[in-house]
Amino acid sequence: MAVTTLLAPVLHEYFTAYLITQRAMSDATIRTYRDTWRLFLRYLAEARHVPAHQLAVTDVDAASVLAFLEYLETSRGNSAATRNLRLAAIKSVMAFHATRSPEHLDAAARIHAIPVKKKPKPQPTFLTNLEAQALLDAIGTDTWTGRRDRAMFTLAAQTGLRLSELTGLRTVSLHLGAGPHVACTGKGRKRRTTPLTTATAAVLTGYLHERQARPGDALFPTTQGRALSPDAVQQRLSLYVAKAHASCPELAGKHVTVHTLRHTAAMRFLEAGIDAAVIALWLGHESIATTSMYLHADLNIKRAALERTRHPDIPAGEYHPDDPLLAWLKSL
Missing domain, CATH: 1.10.443.10 (Intergrase catalytic core)
Structure with missing residues:
Protein backbone atom coordinates (compact mmCIF):
# COMPACT_ATOMS: atom_id res chain seq x y z
CA MET A 1 0.00 0.00 0.00
CA ALA A 2 1.31 3.42 -0.98
CA VAL A 3 2.44 5.66 1.86
CA THR A 4 0.87 9.13 1.94
CA THR A 5 3.45 11.89 2.04
CA LEU A 6 2.15 15.03 3.73
CA LEU A 7 2.91 18.34 2.09
CA ALA A 8 3.61 20.17 5.38
CA PRO A 9 7.01 18.60 6.20
CA VAL A 10 8.10 18.97 2.56
CA LEU A 11 7.39 22.71 2.70
CA HIS A 12 9.08 23.00 6.08
CA GLU A 13 12.27 21.38 4.79
CA TYR A 14 12.16 23.42 1.59
CA PHE A 15 11.88 26.81 3.28
CA THR A 16 14.30 26.13 6.14
CA ALA A 17 16.95 23.61 5.15
CA TYR A 18 16.95 24.31 1.41
CA LEU A 19 15.82 27.81 0.45
CA ILE A 20 17.41 29.65 3.35
CA THR A 21 20.37 27.48 4.34
CA GLN A 22 21.52 25.85 1.10
CA ARG A 23 20.41 28.33 -1.57
CA ALA A 24 20.76 31.48 0.59
CA MET A 25 17.89 33.11 -1.26
CA SER A 26 17.16 36.79 -0.69
CA ASP A 27 14.45 37.84 1.75
CA ALA A 28 12.35 39.18 -1.15
CA THR A 29 12.40 35.81 -2.97
CA ILE A 30 11.54 33.92 0.20
CA ARG A 31 8.58 36.24 0.87
CA THR A 32 7.33 35.79 -2.70
CA TYR A 33 7.53 31.98 -2.51
CA ARG A 34 5.97 31.98 0.95
CA ASP A 35 3.03 34.13 -0.17
CA THR A 36 2.52 31.89 -3.20
CA TRP A 37 2.19 28.78 -1.08
CA ARG A 38 -0.08 30.49 1.43
CA LEU A 39 -2.45 31.32 -1.44
CA PHE A 40 -2.09 27.90 -3.05
CA LEU A 41 -2.66 25.99 0.20
CA ARG A 42 -5.82 27.96 0.96
CA TYR A 43 -7.07 27.25 -2.56
CA LEU A 44 -6.24 23.52 -2.33
CA ALA A 45 -7.72 23.17 1.15
CA GLU A 46 -11.02 24.61 -0.05
CA ALA A 47 -11.02 22.57 -3.25
CA ARG A 48 -10.14 19.28 -1.49
CA HIS A 49 -12.21 20.01 1.66
CA VAL A 50 -9.14 19.17 3.75
CA PRO A 51 -7.29 21.37 6.29
CA ALA A 52 -4.07 22.77 4.82
CA HIS A 53 -1.85 20.85 7.24
CA GLN A 54 -3.41 17.56 6.13
CA LEU A 55 -2.86 18.06 2.40
CA ALA A 56 -0.71 15.42 0.71
CA VAL A 57 1.94 15.90 -1.95
CA THR A 58 -0.32 13.99 -4.35
CA ASP A 59 -2.90 16.78 -3.98
CA VAL A 60 -0.52 18.95 -5.99
CA ASP A 61 -0.81 17.81 -9.58
CA ALA A 62 -0.82 19.53 -12.96
CA ALA A 63 -4.62 19.84 -12.96
CA SER A 64 -4.74 21.54 -9.56
CA VAL A 65 -1.90 23.91 -10.47
CA LEU A 66 -3.60 24.90 -13.74
CA ALA A 67 -6.88 25.48 -11.88
CA PHE A 68 -5.06 27.63 -9.33
CA LEU A 69 -3.44 29.72 -12.08
CA GLU A 70 -6.86 30.21 -13.68
CA TYR A 71 -8.22 31.30 -10.28
CA LEU A 72 -5.42 33.86 -9.92
CA GLU A 73 -6.24 35.47 -13.26
CA THR A 74 -10.04 35.32 -13.22
CA SER A 75 -10.98 35.66 -9.55
CA ARG A 76 -8.06 37.67 -8.18
CA GLY A 77 -7.38 39.69 -11.33
CA ASN A 78 -3.64 38.95 -11.25
CA SER A 79 -1.47 39.84 -14.22
CA ALA A 80 0.40 37.35 -16.39
CA ALA A 81 3.62 38.38 -14.62
CA THR A 82 2.17 37.52 -11.20
CA ARG A 83 0.77 34.25 -12.56
CA ASN A 84 4.20 33.27 -13.87
CA LEU A 85 5.83 34.18 -10.56
CA ARG A 86 3.40 31.97 -8.62
CA LEU A 87 3.98 29.12 -11.07
CA ALA A 88 7.76 29.38 -10.62
CA ALA A 89 7.38 29.08 -6.84
CA ILE A 90 5.24 25.94 -7.16
CA LYS A 91 7.61 24.37 -9.68
CA SER A 92 10.58 25.01 -7.41
CA VAL A 93 9.06 23.15 -4.45
CA MET A 94 7.91 20.20 -6.54
CA ALA A 95 11.30 19.87 -8.25
CA PHE A 96 12.97 19.95 -4.82
CA HIS A 97 10.71 17.18 -3.55
CA ALA A 98 11.14 15.01 -6.67
CA THR A 99 14.91 14.82 -6.10
CA ARG A 100 14.21 13.24 -2.71
CA SER A 101 11.20 11.14 -3.69
CA PRO A 102 11.63 9.72 -7.21
CA GLU A 103 8.14 8.19 -7.08
CA HIS A 104 6.78 11.73 -7.50
CA LEU A 105 9.08 12.55 -10.39
CA ASP A 106 6.39 12.08 -13.03
CA ALA A 107 3.95 14.46 -11.30
CA ALA A 108 6.72 17.05 -10.85
CA ALA A 109 7.63 16.75 -14.53
CA ARG A 110 4.03 17.37 -15.58
CA ILE A 111 3.91 20.50 -13.42
CA HIS A 112 7.29 21.63 -14.75
CA ALA A 113 5.89 21.29 -18.30
CA ILE A 114 3.19 23.92 -17.64
CA PRO A 115 4.29 26.86 -19.80
CA VAL A 116 4.65 30.41 -18.60
CA LYS A 117 2.17 32.85 -20.05
CA LYS A 118 3.59 35.28 -22.55
CA LYS A 119 2.80 38.90 -21.89
CA PRO A 120 3.37 42.10 -23.85
CA LYS A 121 6.35 44.06 -22.61
CA PRO A 122 5.02 47.29 -21.10
CA GLN A 123 6.74 50.56 -21.82
CA PRO A 124 8.23 51.99 -18.63
CA THR A 125 6.38 54.94 -17.14
CA PHE A 126 8.60 57.85 -16.20
CA LEU A 127 8.23 61.47 -15.14
CA THR A 128 9.42 64.49 -17.06
CA LEU A 306 17.08 59.78 -37.02
CA GLU A 307 18.41 63.32 -37.30
CA ARG A 308 21.98 62.07 -36.97
CA THR A 309 21.46 59.80 -40.00
CA ARG A 310 19.86 62.56 -42.13
CA HIS A 311 21.63 63.65 -45.29
CA PRO A 312 23.00 67.21 -44.78
CA ASP A 313 21.04 68.52 -47.79
CA ILE A 314 17.72 67.26 -46.46
CA PRO A 315 15.91 69.72 -44.15
CA ALA A 316 15.10 68.49 -40.64
CA GLY A 317 11.60 67.30 -39.91
CA GLU A 318 9.47 64.39 -38.80
CA TYR A 319 8.96 61.39 -41.06
CA HIS A 320 5.45 61.04 -42.51
CA PRO A 321 4.60 57.89 -44.50
CA ASP A 322 2.93 58.17 -47.89
CA ASP A 323 -0.83 57.95 -48.07
CA PRO A 324 -1.57 54.19 -48.42
CA LEU A 325 -3.71 54.70 -51.52
CA LEU A 326 -1.05 56.84 -53.25
CA ALA A 327 1.62 54.33 -52.26
CA TRP A 328 -0.42 51.50 -53.77
CA LEU A 329 -0.98 53.39 -57.04
CA LYS A 330 2.75 54.15 -57.19
CA SER A 331 3.53 50.44 -56.89
CA LEU A 332 1.41 49.49 -59.95
Whole structure:
Protein backbone atom coordinates (compact mmCIF):
# COMPACT_ATOMS: atom_id res chain seq x y z
CA MET A 1 0.00 0.00 0.00
CA ALA A 2 1.31 3.42 -0.98
CA VAL A 3 2.44 5.66 1.86
CA THR A 4 0.87 9.13 1.94
CA THR A 5 3.45 11.89 2.04
CA LEU A 6 2.15 15.03 3.73
CA LEU A 7 2.91 18.34 2.09
CA ALA A 8 3.61 20.17 5.38
CA PRO A 9 7.01 18.60 6.20
CA VAL A 10 8.10 18.97 2.56
CA LEU A 11 7.39 22.71 2.70
CA HIS A 12 9.08 23.00 6.08
CA GLU A 13 12.27 21.38 4.79
CA TYR A 14 12.16 23.42 1.59
CA PHE A 15 11.88 26.81 3.28
CA THR A 16 14.30 26.13 6.14
CA ALA A 17 16.95 23.61 5.15
CA TYR A 18 16.95 24.31 1.41
CA LEU A 19 15.82 27.81 0.45
CA ILE A 20 17.41 29.65 3.35
CA THR A 21 20.37 27.48 4.34
CA GLN A 22 21.52 25.85 1.10
CA ARG A 23 20.41 28.33 -1.57
CA ALA A 24 20.76 31.48 0.59
CA MET A 25 17.89 33.11 -1.26
CA SER A 26 17.16 36.79 -0.69
CA ASP A 27 14.45 37.84 1.75
CA ALA A 28 12.35 39.18 -1.15
CA THR A 29 12.40 35.81 -2.97
CA ILE A 30 11.54 33.92 0.20
CA ARG A 31 8.58 36.24 0.87
CA THR A 32 7.33 35.79 -2.70
CA TYR A 33 7.53 31.98 -2.51
CA ARG A 34 5.97 31.98 0.95
CA ASP A 35 3.03 34.13 -0.17
CA THR A 36 2.52 31.89 -3.20
CA TRP A 37 2.19 28.78 -1.08
CA ARG A 38 -0.08 30.49 1.43
CA LEU A 39 -2.45 31.32 -1.44
CA PHE A 40 -2.09 27.90 -3.05
CA LEU A 41 -2.66 25.99 0.20
CA ARG A 42 -5.82 27.96 0.96
CA TYR A 43 -7.07 27.25 -2.56
CA LEU A 44 -6.24 23.52 -2.33
CA ALA A 45 -7.72 23.17 1.15
CA GLU A 46 -11.02 24.61 -0.05
CA ALA A 47 -11.02 22.57 -3.25
CA ARG A 48 -10.14 19.28 -1.49
CA HIS A 49 -12.21 20.01 1.66
CA VAL A 50 -9.14 19.17 3.75
CA PRO A 51 -7.29 21.37 6.29
CA ALA A 52 -4.07 22.77 4.82
CA HIS A 53 -1.85 20.85 7.24
CA GLN A 54 -3.41 17.56 6.13
CA LEU A 55 -2.86 18.06 2.40
CA ALA A 56 -0.71 15.42 0.71
CA VAL A 57 1.94 15.90 -1.95
CA THR A 58 -0.32 13.99 -4.35
CA ASP A 59 -2.90 16.78 -3.98
CA VAL A 60 -0.52 18.95 -5.99
CA ASP A 61 -0.81 17.81 -9.58
CA ALA A 62 -0.82 19.53 -12.96
CA ALA A 63 -4.62 19.84 -12.96
CA SER A 64 -4.74 21.54 -9.56
CA VAL A 65 -1.90 23.91 -10.47
CA LEU A 66 -3.60 24.90 -13.74
CA ALA A 67 -6.88 25.48 -11.88
CA PHE A 68 -5.06 27.63 -9.33
CA LEU A 69 -3.44 29.72 -12.08
CA GLU A 70 -6.86 30.21 -13.68
CA TYR A 71 -8.22 31.30 -10.28
CA LEU A 72 -5.42 33.86 -9.92
CA GLU A 73 -6.24 35.47 -13.26
CA THR A 74 -10.04 35.32 -13.22
CA SER A 75 -10.98 35.66 -9.55
CA ARG A 76 -8.06 37.67 -8.18
CA GLY A 77 -7.38 39.69 -11.33
CA ASN A 78 -3.64 38.95 -11.25
CA SER A 79 -1.47 39.84 -14.22
CA ALA A 80 0.40 37.35 -16.39
CA ALA A 81 3.62 38.38 -14.62
CA THR A 82 2.17 37.52 -11.20
CA ARG A 83 0.77 34.25 -12.56
CA ASN A 84 4.20 33.27 -13.87
CA LEU A 85 5.83 34.18 -10.56
CA ARG A 86 3.40 31.97 -8.62
CA LEU A 87 3.98 29.12 -11.07
CA ALA A 88 7.76 29.38 -10.62
CA ALA A 89 7.38 29.08 -6.84
CA ILE A 90 5.24 25.94 -7.16
CA LYS A 91 7.61 24.37 -9.68
CA SER A 92 10.58 25.01 -7.41
CA VAL A 93 9.06 23.15 -4.45
CA MET A 94 7.91 20.20 -6.54
CA ALA A 95 11.30 19.87 -8.25
CA PHE A 96 12.97 19.95 -4.82
CA HIS A 97 10.71 17.18 -3.55
CA ALA A 98 11.14 15.01 -6.67
CA THR A 99 14.91 14.82 -6.10
CA ARG A 100 14.21 13.24 -2.71
CA SER A 101 11.20 11.14 -3.69
CA PRO A 102 11.63 9.72 -7.21
CA GLU A 103 8.14 8.19 -7.08
CA HIS A 104 6.78 11.73 -7.50
CA LEU A 105 9.08 12.55 -10.39
CA ASP A 106 6.39 12.08 -13.03
CA ALA A 107 3.95 14.46 -11.30
CA ALA A 108 6.72 17.05 -10.85
CA ALA A 109 7.63 16.75 -14.53
CA ARG A 110 4.03 17.37 -15.58
CA ILE A 111 3.91 20.50 -13.42
CA HIS A 112 7.29 21.63 -14.75
CA ALA A 113 5.89 21.29 -18.30
CA ILE A 114 3.19 23.92 -17.64
CA PRO A 115 4.29 26.86 -19.80
CA VAL A 116 4.65 30.41 -18.60
CA LYS A 117 2.17 32.85 -20.05
CA LYS A 118 3.59 35.28 -22.55
CA LYS A 119 2.80 38.90 -21.89
CA PRO A 120 3.37 42.10 -23.85
CA LYS A 121 6.35 44.06 -22.61
CA PRO A 122 5.02 47.29 -21.10
CA GLN A 123 6.74 50.56 -21.82
CA PRO A 124 8.23 51.99 -18.63
CA THR A 125 6.38 54.94 -17.14
CA PHE A 126 8.60 57.85 -16.20
CA LEU A 127 8.23 61.47 -15.14
CA THR A 128 9.42 64.49 -17.06
CA ASN A 129 11.62 66.98 -15.23
CA LEU A 130 8.58 69.22 -14.74
CA GLU A 131 6.47 66.38 -13.32
CA ALA A 132 9.25 65.17 -11.01
CA GLN A 133 9.77 68.66 -9.64
CA ALA A 134 6.01 69.14 -9.14
CA LEU A 135 5.94 65.91 -7.14
CA LEU A 136 8.81 66.98 -4.88
CA ASP A 137 7.32 70.46 -4.46
CA ALA A 138 4.05 68.89 -3.28
CA ILE A 139 5.80 67.45 -0.22
CA GLY A 140 5.34 69.88 2.64
CA THR A 141 8.39 70.39 4.86
CA ASP A 142 6.69 71.95 7.88
CA THR A 143 6.69 68.58 9.70
CA TRP A 144 9.43 66.02 10.35
CA THR A 145 7.65 63.34 8.31
CA GLY A 146 7.39 65.79 5.41
CA ARG A 147 11.11 66.56 5.58
CA ARG A 148 11.85 62.83 5.78
CA ASP A 149 9.69 62.13 2.73
CA ARG A 150 11.21 65.01 0.76
CA ALA A 151 14.70 63.61 1.42
CA MET A 152 13.61 60.04 0.65
CA PHE A 153 11.94 60.78 -2.69
CA THR A 154 14.65 63.21 -3.74
CA LEU A 155 17.14 60.40 -3.22
CA ALA A 156 14.93 57.90 -5.08
CA ALA A 157 14.42 60.17 -8.10
CA GLN A 158 18.13 60.93 -8.45
CA THR A 159 19.63 57.51 -7.77
CA GLY A 160 16.96 55.17 -9.15
CA LEU A 161 17.09 52.89 -6.12
CA ARG A 162 14.60 50.03 -5.98
CA LEU A 163 11.90 50.16 -3.30
CA SER A 164 13.54 47.31 -1.35
CA GLU A 165 16.89 49.10 -1.55
CA LEU A 166 15.35 52.36 -0.35
CA THR A 167 13.64 50.82 2.69
CA GLY A 168 16.77 48.80 3.50
CA LEU A 169 19.03 51.85 3.86
CA ARG A 170 20.62 52.61 7.22
CA THR A 171 22.16 55.84 8.42
CA VAL A 172 25.61 54.31 7.83
CA SER A 173 24.62 53.74 4.18
CA LEU A 174 24.84 57.47 3.52
CA HIS A 175 28.25 59.08 2.99
CA LEU A 176 28.14 62.88 2.68
CA GLY A 177 31.81 63.82 2.90
CA ALA A 178 34.11 64.03 -0.10
CA GLY A 179 32.50 62.19 -3.01
CA PRO A 180 29.01 61.89 -1.50
CA HIS A 181 27.31 58.57 -2.24
CA VAL A 182 24.86 56.01 -0.92
CA ALA A 183 25.68 52.31 -0.49
CA CYS A 184 22.93 49.70 -0.79
CA THR A 185 22.34 46.00 -1.14
CA GLY A 186 20.47 45.25 -4.36
CA LYS A 187 19.06 42.19 -6.10
CA GLY A 188 21.01 39.01 -5.50
CA ARG A 189 22.50 40.64 -2.38
CA LYS A 190 24.90 42.60 -4.56
CA ARG A 191 26.46 45.65 -2.99
CA ARG A 192 26.77 48.83 -5.02
CA THR A 193 27.45 52.51 -4.42
CA THR A 194 25.66 55.35 -6.18
CA PRO A 195 27.05 58.91 -6.33
CA LEU A 196 24.90 61.83 -5.21
CA THR A 197 24.52 65.19 -6.90
CA THR A 198 25.34 68.35 -4.99
CA ALA A 199 21.64 69.24 -4.71
CA THR A 200 20.66 65.80 -3.40
CA ALA A 201 23.57 65.76 -0.95
CA ALA A 202 22.48 69.17 0.38
CA VAL A 203 18.93 67.94 1.04
CA LEU A 204 20.20 64.80 2.76
CA THR A 205 22.75 66.70 4.85
CA GLY A 206 20.02 68.81 6.43
CA TYR A 207 17.80 65.79 6.92
CA LEU A 208 20.54 63.61 8.44
CA HIS A 209 21.40 66.31 10.98
CA GLU A 210 17.79 66.21 12.20
CA ARG A 211 17.56 62.42 11.85
CA GLN A 212 20.33 61.86 14.45
CA ALA A 213 17.97 62.86 17.23
CA ARG A 214 15.56 60.04 16.27
CA PRO A 215 15.67 56.41 17.48
CA GLY A 216 16.74 53.43 15.39
CA ASP A 217 19.27 53.11 12.59
CA ALA A 218 16.98 53.10 9.54
CA LEU A 219 17.76 56.04 7.27
CA PHE A 220 14.05 56.70 6.70
CA PRO A 221 12.27 55.52 9.88
CA THR A 222 8.77 55.71 11.25
CA THR A 223 8.15 57.97 14.23
CA GLN A 224 8.92 54.93 16.43
CA GLY A 225 12.33 54.41 14.77
CA ARG A 226 11.52 51.34 12.66
CA ALA A 227 12.23 51.20 8.94
CA LEU A 228 9.31 52.23 6.75
CA SER A 229 7.56 49.29 5.10
CA PRO A 230 7.35 49.16 1.29
CA ASP A 231 3.57 49.67 1.50
CA ALA A 232 4.00 52.75 3.68
CA VAL A 233 6.50 54.29 1.24
CA GLN A 234 4.17 53.71 -1.71
CA GLN A 235 1.24 55.10 0.23
CA ARG A 236 3.19 58.28 1.02
CA LEU A 237 4.19 58.64 -2.61
CA SER A 238 0.60 58.24 -3.82
CA LEU A 239 -0.47 60.97 -1.39
CA TYR A 240 2.02 63.44 -2.84
CA VAL A 241 1.20 62.51 -6.44
CA ALA A 242 -2.45 63.35 -5.72
CA LYS A 243 -1.41 66.70 -4.26
CA ALA A 244 0.82 67.46 -7.23
CA HIS A 245 -2.10 67.13 -9.68
CA ALA A 246 -3.18 70.69 -8.88
CA SER A 247 0.04 72.27 -10.17
CA CYS A 248 0.84 69.60 -12.77
CA PRO A 249 -2.29 68.19 -14.51
CA GLU A 250 -0.08 65.88 -16.63
CA LEU A 251 0.35 63.65 -13.57
CA ALA A 252 -3.36 62.84 -13.50
CA GLY A 253 -3.02 60.11 -16.12
CA LYS A 254 0.04 58.42 -14.66
CA HIS A 255 0.29 55.57 -12.17
CA VAL A 256 3.36 56.65 -10.21
CA THR A 257 5.26 54.17 -8.04
CA VAL A 258 8.75 54.14 -6.59
CA HIS A 259 9.75 52.12 -9.65
CA THR A 260 8.49 55.03 -11.76
CA LEU A 261 11.12 57.18 -10.06
CA ARG A 262 13.70 54.52 -10.97
CA HIS A 263 12.61 54.74 -14.61
CA THR A 264 12.77 58.53 -14.34
CA ALA A 265 16.41 58.43 -13.24
CA ALA A 266 17.27 56.10 -16.14
CA MET A 267 15.57 58.34 -18.71
CA ARG A 268 17.45 61.39 -17.45
CA PHE A 269 20.72 59.56 -18.03
CA LEU A 270 19.69 58.56 -21.55
CA GLU A 271 18.62 62.11 -22.40
CA ALA A 272 22.04 63.29 -21.18
CA GLY A 273 23.70 60.91 -23.64
CA ILE A 274 24.99 58.42 -21.05
CA ASP A 275 25.84 55.01 -22.52
CA ALA A 276 23.38 52.20 -21.73
CA ALA A 277 26.18 50.07 -20.24
CA VAL A 278 26.92 52.78 -17.68
CA ILE A 279 23.21 53.10 -16.84
CA ALA A 280 22.99 49.32 -16.34
CA LEU A 281 25.89 49.52 -13.90
CA TRP A 282 24.30 52.48 -12.11
CA LEU A 283 20.92 50.77 -11.69
CA GLY A 284 22.38 47.39 -10.79
CA HIS A 285 20.93 45.55 -13.80
CA GLU A 286 22.13 41.99 -14.38
CA SER A 287 22.21 42.54 -18.13
CA ILE A 288 22.40 45.53 -20.43
CA ALA A 289 19.39 44.02 -22.23
CA THR A 290 17.25 45.13 -19.27
CA THR A 291 18.40 48.71 -19.73
CA SER A 292 17.60 48.65 -23.44
CA MET A 293 13.87 49.00 -22.69
CA TYR A 294 14.46 52.67 -21.92
CA LEU A 295 15.78 53.19 -25.44
CA HIS A 296 12.33 52.26 -26.77
CA ALA A 297 10.43 54.43 -24.30
CA ASP A 298 11.31 57.95 -25.40
CA LEU A 299 10.37 59.13 -28.89
CA ASN A 300 12.76 62.07 -28.59
CA ILE A 301 15.74 59.68 -28.43
CA LYS A 302 14.55 57.99 -31.63
CA ARG A 303 14.08 61.34 -33.36
CA ALA A 304 17.57 62.43 -32.35
CA ALA A 305 18.99 59.21 -33.79
CA LEU A 306 17.08 59.78 -37.02
CA GLU A 307 18.41 63.32 -37.30
CA ARG A 308 21.98 62.07 -36.97
CA THR A 309 21.46 59.80 -40.00
CA ARG A 310 19.86 62.56 -42.13
CA HIS A 311 21.63 63.65 -45.29
CA PRO A 312 23.00 67.21 -44.78
CA ASP A 313 21.04 68.52 -47.79
CA ILE A 314 17.72 67.26 -46.46
CA PRO A 315 15.91 69.72 -44.15
CA ALA A 316 15.10 68.49 -40.64
CA GLY A 317 11.60 67.30 -39.91
CA GLU A 318 9.47 64.39 -38.80
CA TYR A 319 8.96 61.39 -41.06
CA HIS A 320 5.45 61.04 -42.51
CA PRO A 321 4.60 57.89 -44.50
CA ASP A 322 2.93 58.17 -47.89
CA ASP A 323 -0.83 57.95 -48.07
CA PRO A 324 -1.57 54.19 -48.42
CA LEU A 325 -3.71 54.70 -51.52
CA LEU A 326 -1.05 56.84 -53.25
CA ALA A 327 1.62 54.33 -52.26
CA TRP A 328 -0.42 51.50 -53.77
CA LEU A 329 -0.98 53.39 -57.04
CA LYS A 330 2.75 54.15 -57.19
CA SER A 331 3.53 50.44 -56.89
CA LEU A 332 1.41 49.49 -59.95
